[in-house]
Structure formats: C-alpha cells, structure tokens
Amino acid sequence: MKTELICVGTELLSGKLNTNACFVGEQLSSIGLDLSFVTTVGDSPADMRVAVATALGRSQIIILTGGLGPTFDDLTREAVAAALGRPLVVNAHALASIKEFFSKRAVAMPNINEVQAQVIEGAVLLPNPAGTAPGQMIDYQKAKIFLLPGPPREMQAMFDASVFPLLKKYETRIKKTFTLHIFGMGESLVDEKIRSVIEAERAMEADTVSFTILAHQMVVDIRASVTHRDEMIVDEIMRTLKHEFYEILGDAIYGENDDSLESVVGSLLGKHHATLSLAESCTGGLVAHRITNVAGSSLYFKQGVIAYANDAKQTLLGVNAATIEKFGAVSAETAREMALGARKIAASDYAISLTGIAGPTGGTQEKPAGLVYIGIVGPAFEKVAAHRFIGNRLEIRERAANMALDMLRRELMHAAPRAGAKRSTHG
Amino acid sequence: MKTELICVGTELLSGKLNTNACFVGEQLSSIGLDLSFVTTVGDSPADMRVAVATALGRSQIIILTGGLGPTFDDLTREAVAAALGRPLVVNAHALASIKEFFSKRAVAMPNINEVQAQVIEGAVLLPNPAGTAPGQMIDYQKAKIFLLPGPPREMQAMFDASVFPLLKKYETRIKKTFTLHIFGMGESLVDEKIRSVIEAERAMEADTVSFTILAHQMVVDIRASVTHRDEMIVDEIMRTLKHEFYEILGDAIYGENDDSLESVVGSLLGKHHATLSLAESCTGGLVAHRITNVAGSSLYFKQGVIAYANDAKQTLLGVNAATIEKFGAVSAETAREMALGARKIAASDYAISLTGIAGPTGGTQEKPAGLVYIGIVGPAFEKVAAHRFIGNRLEIRERAANMALDMLRRELMHAAPRAGAKRSTHG
Known part of the structure; x- marks a missing residue:
C-alpha cells in the first residue's frame, strides 16, 4: 500500500519552505506508513486535478493539505471534486461550526467564509480544532482521500485528532526508527566507517532494515529504520545496530532522535x-x-x-x-x-x-x-x-x-x- | 511549457525540510519559469522511475536533485538511466575531476567516490564547483533533464553556473513579482481590504496578473506576479498595483520582497x-x-x-x-x-x-x-x-x-x- 501527500500552494513552488510535508512525513513514518511521494502543486485547479489523478493511479492513501481557506486562492475543494467527478454541496453542520467559531470570538463571520462549508459529496467532515476550515475524508474506489487545511497549526491539530488514529490501523507491521547525530566527522568518513555494519545487516535482513546518512552544517545523521511483524525482533535489531554504531563512532555521537x-x-x-x-x-x-x-x-x-x-x-x-x-x-x-x-x-x-x-x-x-x-x-x-x-x-x-x-x-x-x-x- | 522538480531523498519524506525546492522554485520564478510540480521521492529506484516517467508525461523541463553522492543510498544515476532506457558509462573526464578534487585537498580519493563518474549515455556533464558529484544534462525526446547533487551548497553553485543561464533563454515573456509584507493586520482582514483591487485586476488582465496571500507568525504577505511580453506593461501594472495596496494598507506594510x-x-x-x-x-x-x-x-x-x-x-x-x-x-x-x-x-x-x-x-x-x-x-x-x-x-x-x-x-x-x-x- 502506498501513501502519498499532495501539498497545495503556489507559494510552495516559488520559495516557501514546506513544513507540512515534514510534519506529515514524520508522523506517518512513526507508524510505518512511509510516504512514497510528496507532490507540491500550485493554486491551479488544472494542475491539482493532474496531481490527484496521478496519485489515484499509484497510491491508496492520499492526503492533501492547503487550499481550504476562504480567500480567492483557495481552490482545493473545487479541484478535487472535479478530479473525482463529484459535486460540491453546502454542509449545514459545517456552516454552523464556522459561524460558531466566529461567534465564540465575538466577531461576525465574514461572508467569504461561507465557501468553507462546501464539501465533496459523500465526504465525512473532519472537525478543525484550531480554525474555520473543516477537513474532509472521502472514500473513492480503493483509495482514501483526506483534505486538510494548510496553516500548520490547523493541519497538525486535525491530523492528530482525525487522520493519525485512523491510519494507525492500516499498518500491522511494527516500524521503529532511530537517528544518531554525529559531530566532528565528515559524511564520507562516517559512511566508510559504518559501511561494513550496513552491508552485513542488509545481507541478513534486506527488507527489514533501511539506512540513510545525511549532513547539515557539519552535523552528520545516521538514520536506521527497522520494520517487522515481531516487535521483539525489531527491538533486538535496533539494540544491536545502535551498539555497533556506538562502538565505531564513540564520542562523536552526540545524541539520538530529537536531541540537539x-x-x-x-x-x-x-x-x-x-x-x-x-x-x-x-x-x-x-x-x-x-x-x-x-x-x-x-x-x-x-x-x-x-x-x-x-x-x-x-x-x-x-x-x-x-x-x-x-x-x-x-x-x-x-x-x-x-x-x-x-x-x-x-x-x-x-x-x-x-x-x-x-x-x-x-x-x-x-x-x-x-x-x-x-x-x-x-x-x-x-x-x-x-x-x-x-x-x-x-x-x-x-x-x-x-x-x-x-x-x-x-x-x-x-x-x-x-x-x-x-x-x-x-x- | 511545464517545468518540474523531483527531489530525491528518503529523509525528505520523513521529516526533513526540503530547502532545495525553495531555492529552485525561487530562482525559476524570477525568470517566469514557475514550477508546476515538485515531487519528492525516496531513495527507491522503483519510485524514482515512476516519478521520472510521470514527469516526462507532463513536463518539458525536469530537474532532479539528490542521490548523486558516493554513498550506498545514492541511486539517482541508476534510476534515471533505467527510466530512460539508457546505459550508464564511466566518464573519464568526470573521474579525473573527482580525483583532482581530492588531490587539491591532499586527500586520497576514497574508492567509493568512483561511482560518481558514471554518467547516463548521451549526457552533458555539469561541473560541480563545490563538491565531487558532477551534474548531468540529458536531452530526451522533447524534454530536457537535469541531474543535480543534493547538498544545497553544491546544488546551488551548479544551478547558478550551468542550469540558470540555459533556462533563462526558454522564457521570452517578462515576469516580475513583488511581495508586500504586512504586520498588525490579520490575513482575513487584509484579504477583505484588497479583494476589490484583485478582482478588478483579474477582470482586466486575467492571464497577466496572479496573486497569493499568506500568513506566518502574524506576518501577512501579499505576492503579485505580472507576466507579459512587453516589459513596459509589466512595470506599469506593477506600479499601479503597488500604489493601490499602499493606499489601502498604509503603514501596516513594513517592507517588500527580501525585506524583513x-x-x-x-x-x-x-x-x-x-x-x-x-x-x-x-x-x-x-x-x-x-x-x-x-x-x-x-x-x-x-x-x-x-x-x-x-x-x-x-x-x-x-x-x-x-x-x-x-x-x-x-x-x-x-x-x-x-x-x-x-x-x-x-x-x-x-x-x-x-x-x-x-x-x-x-x-x-x-x-x-x-x-x-x-x-x-x-x-x-x-x-x-x-x-x-x-x-x-x-x-x-x-x-x-x-x-x-x-x-x-x-x-x-x-x-x-x-x-x-x-x-x-x-x-
């Protein structure tokens, strides 16, 4: 099963960092549902339709972020509806939620926010704990499609509340990942030193273990992922690998995972x-x-x-x-x-x-x-x-x-x- | 003509920020060759082949970044060669350059770096001013494909030296963009205030002017792009638009473009x-x-x-x-x-x-x-x-x-x- 992310926003094509791709990638990776593709596409309905059609041809879980706001360049609802050949309908419940969001803040709802109550026919609404744009979940043929808002706070809150718990059920294998952070040794040298460990592990457990090595401002990261149905096997491999890396690299390893x-x-x-x-x-x-x-x-x-x-x-x-x-x-x-x-x-x-x-x-x-x-x-x-x-x-x-x-x-x-x-x- | 970027790297799918997409997007945007799609794909040859095939079906300029290094997870050369059905050959000139890179630094070339001298048959080599991995440019059917290294410093140096000057010739229309940065006004309020300007402009110049509006940590950005064959028309529209935005938003606009x-x-x-x-x-x-x-x-x-x-x-x-x-x-x-x-x-x-x-x-x-x-x-x-x-x-x-x-x-x-x-x- 392939999982794929489509990030909508012209700004992401012309110089803005895509932090949503980081967040979703990291979250999915933690439950073994690694993203296979992230596609970024502008606020162009035609390109969005191409991106959605391409995704439907190769992935079973498709998450879209962005373009659910009330402003003129928020066109994801229309584009996905067109790609799926389904109409948009105004959802009374969504409209009520949006009105409530504003009334709680003692502000009159601007008229432009009404468009956020439009949902693709057959969609399940995903509540937005942090903003006005509701999300949507659509079953289409063999695929599950999620529409999430673009602002990171809203997207993350909705992902945590509605998307993550549901996707967690999809993957029955256990996946664990660790990253070791190294300072004081170049990327090539680290690679040369750990190459034998990686090759031995690959010879034994080709589909179980994967590695990447990365350098950034003189910090080198080794990341290893272990995937298996048996959690004990996962833990045992993690332990062995880590032990070997520490033996080889010693004090040059300054931390793991979220350590800085x-x-x-x-x-x-x-x-x-x-x-x-x-x-x-x-x-x-x-x-x-x-x-x-x-x-x-x-x-x-x-x-x-x-x-x-x-x-x-x-x-x-x-x-x-x-x-x-x-x-x-x-x-x-x-x-x-x-x-x-x-x-x-x-x-x-x-x-x-x-x-x-x-x-x-x-x-x-x-x-x-x-x-x-x-x-x-x-x-x-x-x-x-x-x-x-x-x-x-x-x-x-x-x-x-x-x-x-x-x-x-x-x-x-x-x-x-x-x-x-x-x-x-x-x- | 569509332009598309493919960023290779498993780390980009599981939590690492894609800064190369920013750089390339910003550079291309400055010459009116806006990216239509950015696809991020892992170090998986099969997924890379899919991404390249998809890109060949919709874009004429395809830029790949990443996966040209010497380490075990650098597989872009092989994957693109397979997608194009062309063999990889060792290029003597590239090998000599790599050896020179190391000898200049009085370091023996590690054996693993030899793989970086492999090029796709028919490719033109792009020199790497900042590292060992040479880039490649391939003409394939109606498309032009660029293979660039992943480390930002190397990628940027190669892009500036070899890719940008060549692509600059492709776009004969003039495109100019300005961004206004606003502080002290929410995104919805800015949108409401400028909506009439945008709608009037669109009614007159539908294909000439495009707008986006973005908010980040209380800063709101309005970005407008003007594209036309006649530079005087571009400049005139830019001037008018800017003037109108300043009239409406006043001191809330703290700066333009690269201003912070x-x-x-x-x-x-x-x-x-x-x-x-x-x-x-x-x-x-x-x-x-x-x-x-x-x-x-x-x-x-x-x-x-x-x-x-x-x-x-x-x-x-x-x-x-x-x-x-x-x-x-x-x-x-x-x-x-x-x-x-x-x-x-x-x-x-x-x-x-x-x-x-x-x-x-x-x-x-x-x-x-x-x-x-x-x-x-x-x-x-x-x-x-x-x-x-x-x-x-x-x-x-x-x-x-x-x-x-x-x-x-x-x-x-x-x-x-x-x-x-x-x-x-x-x-």
Whole structure:
C-alpha cells in the first residue's frame, strides 16, 4: 500500500519552505506508513486535478493539505471534486461550526467564509480544532482521500485528532526508527566507517532494515529504520545496530532522535548542576537563542551578552582595551578574555565566547570571513580554538554555533562531577 | 511549457525540510519559469522511475536533485538511466575531476567516490564547483533533464553556473513579482481590504496578473506576479498595483520582497544615524540573532543582554530588585526598567526589552504562557505593551520578536530626524 501527500500552494513552488510535508512525513513514518511521494502543486485547479489523478493511479492513501481557506486562492475543494467527478454541496453542520467559531470570538463571520462549508459529496467532515476550515475524508474506489487545511497549526491539530488514529490501523507491521547525530566527522568518513555494519545487516535482513546518512552544517545523521511483524525482533535489531554504531563512532555521537547539541549540552549541565553564560560577537545571539529554545533552560542558563561593538566587549565583559588594540577583536586573546569575563560577571560555572567574521564583508587576507575564535572556560580549564568555517553569513554562524556547543559538550562529558558540588540555586 | 522538480531523498519524506525546492522554485520564478510540480521521492529506484516517467508525461523541463553522492543510498544515476532506457558509462573526464578534487585537498580519493563518474549515455556533464558529484544534462525526446547533487551548497553553485543561464533563454515573456509584507493586520482582514483591487485586476488582465496571500507568525504577505511580453506593461501594472495596496494598507506594510522586519528596522536606524541595544529574557537572544543576521548590522547594533536569570536583570541591566519583588520578572514595570537599563549601559539611542513566558511551563492563571511584555525606549519616549501570543514555545518567541521589531519600526517611522544629529561613530 502506498501513501502519498499532495501539498497545495503556489507559494510552495516559488520559495516557501514546506513544513507540512515534514510534519506529515514524520508522523506517518512513526507508524510505518512511509510516504512514497510528496507532490507540491500550485493554486491551479488544472494542475491539482493532474496531481490527484496521478496519485489515484499509484497510491491508496492520499492526503492533501492547503487550499481550504476562504480567500480567492483557495481552490482545493473545487479541484478535487472535479478530479473525482463529484459535486460540491453546502454542509449545514459545517456552516454552523464556522459561524460558531466566529461567534465564540465575538466577531461576525465574514461572508467569504461561507465557501468553507462546501464539501465533496459523500465526504465525512473532519472537525478543525484550531480554525474555520473543516477537513474532509472521502472514500473513492480503493483509495482514501483526506483534505486538510494548510496553516500548520490547523493541519497538525486535525491530523492528530482525525487522520493519525485512523491510519494507525492500516499498518500491522511494527516500524521503529532511530537517528544518531554525529559531530566532528565528515559524511564520507562516517559512511566508510559504518559501511561494513550496513552491508552485513542488509545481507541478513534486506527488507527489514533501511539506512540513510545525511549532513547539515557539519552535523552528520545516521538514520536506521527497522520494520517487522515481531516487535521483539525489531527491538533486538535496533539494540544491536545502535551498539555497533556506538562502538565505531564513540564520542562523536552526540545524541539520538530529537536531541540537539543544545539539548545535550543542557542535559550535561543539569547532570553537573552547573550553569552557563555566553559572550557572543559574530554569532550575535544565535547560541543563546538555541540554548534557550530548550524548554527548562532557565535552570542552567544564567545570562548572555552580545558584545557586537568593541566597547561592549570592554564594558560588558571586561576585555582589556590593550588586548583588542594589540591582537584585534577577532583573536584568540580576545576570545579568551570574553569567556573569562562572561564567566566572572555571571558567576557561572562555564562560559562560551565567540568572536569572528561572519561575512560577507569585514574579512581581510589575514583574517578572512569564516574565521571564528571560540573560547570555552570552566571551573578548572580554559580553551580557545580557531576555526575557519565555509559558507554564507548564516551558514558560518550556524557552524560556529555548532562547533562551540560541541566543544562544551566534550568538556562536560569528560568533566569529573564537582567534588562536594552543592546543588545550584537553579538546579 | 511545464517545468518540474523531483527531489530525491528518503529523509525528505520523513521529516526533513526540503530547502532545495525553495531555492529552485525561487530562482525559476524570477525568470517566469514557475514550477508546476515538485515531487519528492525516496531513495527507491522503483519510485524514482515512476516519478521520472510521470514527469516526462507532463513536463518539458525536469530537474532532479539528490542521490548523486558516493554513498550506498545514492541511486539517482541508476534510476534515471533505467527510466530512460539508457546505459550508464564511466566518464573519464568526470573521474579525473573527482580525483583532482581530492588531490587539491591532499586527500586520497576514497574508492567509493568512483561511482560518481558514471554518467547516463548521451549526457552533458555539469561541473560541480563545490563538491565531487558532477551534474548531468540529458536531452530526451522533447524534454530536457537535469541531474543535480543534493547538498544545497553544491546544488546551488551548479544551478547558478550551468542550469540558470540555459533556462533563462526558454522564457521570452517578462515576469516580475513583488511581495508586500504586512504586520498588525490579520490575513482575513487584509484579504477583505484588497479583494476589490484583485478582482478588478483579474477582470482586466486575467492571464497577466496572479496573486497569493499568506500568513506566518502574524506576518501577512501579499505576492503579485505580472507576466507579459512587453516589459513596459509589466512595470506599469506593477506600479499601479503597488500604489493601490499602499493606499489601502498604509503603514501596516513594513517592507517588500527580501525585506524583513529586522532589515527594515536596520535601515530606519541607519537613516536616523541611531543605535540600538537589546535586553531579552523570554526570547533568549532571538531578537539579537535576527538583528545581526542582517549584514552590516554592526553599524547600528551596539549590544544585547540576555538576562535570563533574575539576578542578571539586576546586575546587567540595573533593574531594581524591588521592582521584580513587587511586580514580578514578567511585568510592565520590569520590562520598562530593562529597556531603560539597556539603553543606558549601551549608551544607545534606542532599546528594546522583552520579558514573558514562552512556555510550555512557567505559566500561571494570572500570567499564562504566551504573555510577553515589550518595552521600547528612545531619545524622547518610552512605551511598554503587554501581548498574549498563541502557539508553542518557538512560535511564541517568534511572534514576540516580530511584535517588538514592528513596535520599534513604527516609532522610527514617525520619529523626527534628530535635531543637530551628529553622525554616530558607527554611521
């Protein structure tokens, strides 16, 4: 049985990220109903009809997102009705729900919202917990077709409430997936190292296990999926594979699945009852943003300083004017003083500093764009490293942030628990 | 003539964002060769063959990305060769280039990279300025097929160098697009306000003008595309449309095209020769990150403080302990003192502060998750506003950042040029 997603929206064809495809793909993958195709199509009824017809020829579960709103470019209802050769009818129940949505918010329903009550003949309505556009489920020949709204919040709420529980019944095999995240090793090297494991596994369990390997801003991900009717077999293979990967890659693996460098660093800080402060220049708040994206980070993150101007490095962090004068704002010496200053003023256990040239301008032959000094200081050590990152401004900033977080991670992994460490007031 | 993109990669079907589709869509759109379909397909040769066959049945330009690497899951070469019924042959020139890539970096070529020298019979090689996998261009019946690598840097470099210049010749009509970005008005309201313009335009120029409207984290975008053989007509329609939208929406339009709230705020600060500092709590560095994403922001951004812990609000920003004690860290009073403190210690002209509850935990009945106080201070004013944002942790942070930037934008728009303003040392 093939499952397929059709995302409707001209904006998705001309530069907008398709986050709905991510969400649906991830959810379906978790129950072994992997998507075979995602088709993105514009707000063109003719192209939508082609996409639906193509999907009907190869897939049994077809999910459409987008184009159910009230505005002029919301044409999915009409196009799918035409593709299936069925009429659209106004559904009184849907109309009442839409009216209720507005009256609850003490707003009069705009006339344009009436069109959202049109449903394809024979469709089952799917309630929209987060908006006005109801979804629809249609049985057509051997296929099941779902129409979901485009705004991610509405789509996700409806998917969780109405689509996921129903589709879960379709797949009787168990599928489990794990992802290992690696930092400090290139994609080709990771591939070479794990190739023998993958080939041995494939020789034994061709249909059971599948692998992908991916690189992004210096992070390499290995993803393995195991599918089998017997959950014990799935678990056993997962365990064996993971064990082998850890044996081969060791500390370069920084986390699994939803772990991020910032969440792993956060957990390690928590384990040590330690606190962190930051002093950023070229990354301009990105490291702080990522650290504080983690819910609960207020337990270990004390403060950050974005010392963009030179005088901020002096006034906020106590960097010596002479150091900047002699070595420059982008230098190992400045990075070191920034980290030490951040740690001192925050009275934190650890501190990270970054100073460099994110580009595209500001580079020189001696100090080119991409050059970043990272300082890490802790209770019993200080370390400064120079890195030369490639990419555009945003990539250089992401890579520098990744490197800084990984440097701290490695220090924390090997740090002894603090002797007589008292629980911090945050811990 | 239809243009279509096929993105290969199992990871794109199970949760990874497809950034290549954005890039290609945006580039093609700029020359009027809008994508009609984007199909994402996994590393399955059978599904790839189906996707290629489907594309050959409806499109004349077919671009594939991904699956040209050296690793076990790179199967695009084989699958496309099979779909076209042509053999793969080793290309000596490609092999030499790959070997050169490694020797330049003083690294021995891993054996696995040899497979990257296989090309489909009759293909023209496309050089890879940024990696080892060469691209391929194949004329097949009436279609032109491009095979590009998957890593965005490599794909983009190859697209710019080899694909874009060639495709540019295909479209003889002129297409221009503009996007207007709006903040402070909901999507339905914007739609209602501009509906008459759109309908009038459509009645006159049905095939010439197309519109989409989109909302994201409280930003609403109107995008209009004008296509015609006569560039003067295109420009005239663009001018008229823009004028009408500005008449209707006024200051709610904060920018056009690549403008972001942070770049617009940056331009306004530059215009006033004014500087900015930040004091963030719940947004944890996001505002600073966005401000400094703008190249050249060091000219007006002085410094930022992420005062996550309460004592940081006191030590770094000089917020009174009594204020936090009496009103709480999440309060209008604390937001006000944070902004005033940030402005003072940075000696900047303007300062923004944010303090709130990003959630998911930490909320109370009185101060629920999503409640954010934003303070804006300048040479002659101070302002604090309370907002209640909906969404998850990351959405609340993004929305709060958008709101804060828009508040400052509106102040700067209406601020008189500073009397006797001397050019700042940064300006």
